[in-house]
Amino acid sequence: MLEELLIFTRGGLILWSSCRALGLASPLKGSPIDALIRSCLLEERAADAGFTQDNYALRWAFSNDLGLVFVAVYQRMLHLLYVDDLLAAVRKEFSQIYDPKRVCYDDVFTDVFRQLHLEAEARAEAMKKTRQQNTLPSSRAPAGGGGKKPNALGGRAGPQGGGGGKKGGTESGKDDSDSSDSGKEQNKLTNGTIKGHANSLNKDSSNARALVADNGKENGDPNDGAFDVNTLRKKIGGKKGGKKTDAVTTKKAAPKAEPKKNVKKDRVWDDHPRKVGKLDFTDPADERGEEMVEKAIEHQGDSMMDKDEVLSSDSEDEDEEEGEENAGAGAKKKGWFTSMFKSIAGNNVLEKADLQPALKALKDRLMTKNVAEEIAEKLCESVAASLEGKKLGSFTRISSTVQTAMEEALTRILTPRRSIDILRDVQAAKERGKPYVVVFVGVNGVGKSTNLAKVAYWLLQHNLSVMMAACDTFRSGAVEQLRTHARRLQIPIFEKGYEKDPAVVAKEAIQEATRNKSDVVLVDTAGRMQDNEPLMRALSKLINLNKPDLVLFVGEALVxxxxxxxxxxxxxxxxxxxxVPTARLIDGILLTKFDTIDDKVGAALSMVYISGSPVMFVGCGQSYTDLKKLNVKSIVKTLLK
Structure with missing residues (x-):
């Protein structure tokens, strides 16, 4: 049963609702249509086959020329067959009576919808009966057979109903004979294989007996069956082999001379050599090292997070880019001429075939910028769904229209759906008397500890008290690495060593921060591959037990x-x-090594598209200041350049 059918504009104005028009209360629990808009339409997933929310399944259709959206909602367990047919019919009929100046169609479209609904249900029922009739003979055949209907064995019944199984029986007999012949051949192959193995074993055993007999004769042993290992080695390896083994033993017996160790000389930095001394100043016992630690923050400067990135105004030649698009899509002269003809004629409705050359070129371009193939394909399908049926303006090329639509789609995806202001949230948590907890998660070797220190440095510049929690109790050296960062930044660190439960360590760290009235707790976790079940279970326990305010996924921009x-x-x-019933997932993304990828910025798009979480930080260097925001306009421009 259809729960509701809704017609609204892309701006969000509801023009017609089946429940409102029929005077019924909305039976929908929750907000499945709002979830559809947030998760699919705004995230450029409009080309997906369907969407499910709780117990509901949703299907939709667009009228791109009029800017209308048609959504049908039904129980997901019903699998209604007529929904797509009904949506197409409703779109066709409603488009004929649509007036942009009108905002309510309850008195005009309700009777039309009832008729369309009944017709769609009738067609679906007739199709269902036809399918049942077509599948009935193959699934249940009559025993005696009559007429010329096919029986279960594939033969045809005779004219009097008695010879129905003859052909089928003959064929089954052939099948039996074939199976018996294949069985005989299989037995022959098996017996031949067994005999071959037996012959080889007998041959090896006879060779071994011959060697043993020769050994007894050479040694003059009265027991001819005696076994001598040295003689057997000589028989197998020959005389040269015996000499080699003797040479090896003599070489082993000779003592080796110890090589002289090369002592590293002090480096000379200028014309006047001087004693450099110790170059590693991380040891707190070293007086000079302590001075360097005290001045570590002073020499760093301001974090790049508080600086707005200036986007260069250099614009590429659009004609040249569009020419590359057509050439990459294989259109060449024909594709160029077709697009120009469309633009000169004007008022032509765009069809999917017209969009394919430009979309293929865009897909290839996105993939060269390191966007995952699956995501590039879905994006192109979504853009095609948003443009299909639109009228092309005069002197407007298809390639430029597609590129503009793709640019808008990429901007919508990369723009965060909800604002995550860490500084504001820290102040709100401070008013409640609790520390703001951030957990850093990710795979091995992406730079979680280093970028955690960069985030700590940025928070320190905003006069917030920060404490680090060393919850990577798995990797050797992880605690010492975080301890070094804490000493250089002059902030406290909570640690319990190795082989401890990270969830318990994080809980005790948060309690310690609450007692010391620290504003922020940055929790470092062990790197783990996504398929590592024990470590992923430990991470889930840490998050569920401590309920952090922010879960940051640290990923490389190289992938x-x-x-x-x-x-x-x-x-x-x-x-x-x-x-817990409502699982805690990833809230934001921190992209590392962003300064090493040149224009291959596609990983940012892939991660945001898959998770729906925004890129909150971008690591772009090796110092504490090298942390900045993601510039959406710059990323979009780079992806389409």
């Missing part, structure tokens, strides 16, 4: 398709292993 797998499985594991 392409692997970013999709990492984020998918991290979220999936956190959801599956959660002990």
């Amino acid at each position: 392409g398709n692997d970013a999709v797998d990492q984020l998918n499985k991290f979220n999936q594991k956190l959801a599956d292993l959660s002990t």
